[in-house]
Amino acid sequence: MKLQFGKIDENNTISLKDTAEEAKAASRLKTAFLANMSHEIRTPMNSIIGFSELALDNDNPPKTRDYLQKILKNSEWLLQTINDILDISIIESGKMELENIPFDLHEIFAACRTVIMPKAIEKGLSVYFYAEPSVGKRLYGDPARLRQALVNLLSNAVKFTNNGMIKMQAEVRDISENSVTMNFEVRDSGIGISQKHIDKLFEPFIQGDTGTTRKFGGLGLGLPIARNIIEMMGGKLEVDSVPGVGSRFGFTLVFNAVDIDEDEKQLNRDAAIELFRKLEF
Secondary structure (H helix, E strand, O other): OOOOOOOOOHHHHHHHHHHHHHHHHHHHHHHHHHHHHHHHHHHHHHHHHHHHHHHHOOOOOHHHHHHHHHHHHHHHHHHHHHHHHHHHHHHHOOOOOOOOEEEOHHHHHHHHHHHHHHHHHHOOOEEEEEEOOOOOEEEEEOHHHHHHHHHHHHHHHHHOOOOOEEEEEEEEEEEOOOEEEEEEEEEEOOOOOOHHHHHHHHOOOOOOOHHHHHHHOOOOOHHHHHHHHHHHOOOOOEEEEEOOOEEEEEEEEEEEEEEOOHHHHHHHHHHHHHHHHHHOO
8 A cells, every 4th residue: 555645635635725704704794793792782771861861860769769779780780791792893894994093092081090990999999090191193093992992901901909909101212203102000909910922912702711700700802902902003002911910901102293372282291190089099
């Protein structure tokens, strides 16, 4: 019996191609299903939230008011989950697009604070924000997606920190005629992540381990969405973590920028000082 090497079985090659095409088709169908499902569920969820808010505007017995507040809180949580599923399906289909419009970084930090502070206060955490002003420049980018990435990182930090502090900061690394390079960091004193689990953090629907999922809940979509947004903006999300000590998530972005006049520079300085006072808790 002679063994022959170097020959390619044409039937096997065709079979592999067919399998690959079937896998791609299945992936497209899954993405389309998730997007359609998310859209279909969001409409009634928005109605539930809206009517709950209207009902809370009326005088209600304490017990009824408690029920309505719980309905509203859980509806908002469910809507956020639906939005995450929709976002991950858009990312996987390659249809997410970024804007390039002027924005104020301090306003983004203020919006992030509004979102995460209630839960941080509930857990008794100290939270610090600092955004170094890019004095003399107006930044251009996608403020909504940048805010989403930062909120996801902050929410993750609050979720896995039971005591201590959360800190988010942005520092200017370089300023040129047409651009500003900024480094962002979110630090926490939470449970930390072992090295073997760090790679799993950015896989959709997967958290560090099954015990973490059972204890803290969630779909594990926040970090994958944040990483994809940051990569679309030209950055790379890096993680340093020590179990029992805490974690640091950081990335660097280059924004298009234009000069502003002296009056606006002073307004930006004053706004930065005022916002910094408000942002520290």
